[in-house]
Amino acid sequence: MLKETNYRGWKALEISTDQAELIIPTGIGPRVISCRLKDGENLFTGIEEHMGGSGEKEFTVRGGHRLWHAPEHPERTYGPDNAPVEVTLLDSGRGVVLTQDVEPTTGIQKQMAVEVINSTSFKVSHRLTNLNLWAVELAPWALSMMRNDGYAVVPYPPKKSHSESLLPNMAIVPWTYTDLSLPIWKLRSDYLGIDVSKADRSQKIGITFFPGWSAYWTPQGTFVKYYQVVPGAKYPDLGSCFEAYTCDWMIELESLAPLAKLAPQGGFAEHVEYWGLIKGLPKPDSDAVFHDKFRPVIENWLSCTRI
Numbered sequence: 001m002l003k004e005t006n007y008r009g010w011k012a013l014e015i016s017t018d019q020a021e022l023i024i025p026t027g028i029g030p031r032v033i034s035c036r037l038k039d040g041e042n043l044f045t046g047i048e049e050h051m052g053g054s055g056e057k058e059f060t061v062r063g064g065h066r067l068w069h070a071p072e073h074p075e076r077t078y079g080p081d082n083a084p085v086e087v088t089l090l091d092s093g094r095g096v097v098l099t100q101d102v103e104p105t106t107g108i109q110k111q112m113a114v115e116v117i118n119s120t121s122f123k124v125s126h127r128l129t130n131l132n133l134w135a136v137e138l139a140p141w142a143l144s145m146m147r148n149d150g151y152a153v154v155p156y157p158p159k160k161s162h163s164e165s166l167l168p169n170m171a172i173v174p175w176t177y178t179d180l181s182l183p184i185w186k187l188r189s190d191y192l193g194i195d196v197s198k199a200d201r202s203q204k205i206g207i208t209f210f211p212g213w214s215a216y217w218t219p220q221g222t223f224v225k226y227y228q229v230v231p232g233a234k235y236p237d238l239g240s241c242f243e244a245y246t247c248d249w250m251i252e253l254e255s256l257a258p259l260a261k262l263a264p265q266g267g268f269a270e271h272v273e274y275w276g277l278i279k280g281l282p283k284p285d286s287d288a289v290f291h292d293k294f295r296p297v298i299e300n301w302l303s304c305t306r307i
Helices: 287-303
Strands: 002-007 010-016 020-025 034-037 063-072 087-089 095-099 106-116 119-131 138-146 150-156 172-175 184-186 191-195 204-208 211-217 221-226 243-248 251-256 258-260 267-278
Touching: 002 020, 010 172, 020 150, 034 221, 063 106, 063 119, 106 287, 119 138, 119 258, 138 221, 150 243, 184 258, 204 211, 211 251, 211 287, 221 251, 221 287, 251 267, 258 267, 267 287
Parallel strands: none
Antiparallel strands: 002 010, 010 020, 020 034, 063 138, 087 095, 095 106, 106 119, 119 267, 138 251, 138 258, 150 191, 150 211, 172 204, 184 191, 204 243, 211 221, 221 267, 243 251
């Protein structure tokens, strides 16, 4: 179901099923500001004083899910998304396309399409179009800002024995301010756990190769996103295809597409995520829970949803 609504002072669109709901403000963006199961609270988070605002000259954090372009740079990345977006219905009738005006400082146009797949799943497509007179190299970068009362998991690639493989298959990339001795980081056998409730400062990691899904457990439900990782492709940030930034009030689950050189006046890159909302999963804060009760449900969701 798609209908107009009001949310926190914005005109907005509500995309809903019998079990899940997304809220998309149309006075700013492109953004998804709320993501929840029908009987639960918003799994995304935001800054209260930024809600309902528009027209700011500088980038405003706000919250929710947004689209950037990487690698990060203060002048290019932080283009404001504080103006109304053009809204177009998808031909399927199951979602919308949100198009931002061309960024005056970069010549890049952002676009996001949101579409219902089934009662608890959505397809979110991100597009960056180069409208400059010259080519631009960039990577689409999709960031979901989650609440601080949960536990994130990022699975590692499948393990192999020493006799099967003599070379590494991934790297964990720390930022200059990252301290892996802090209690928020949980280096498990087959996954990286992030206990956001223990974060008291800025921390960030990247991962160079993984199965393509990450999940965030909260008491209100689990949010999972999947996208296709391209083996051997050139990614930003020392090859990171996924990044997680956390601090004392939130965590961002950040997916990246490979770097691409966009042709002038219309070259584009697209990056597609699939979202799932799952109710009733146990907190995946041990190897046993992750292996026996958490990962099998996520993998079943993937097998039923992935296109």
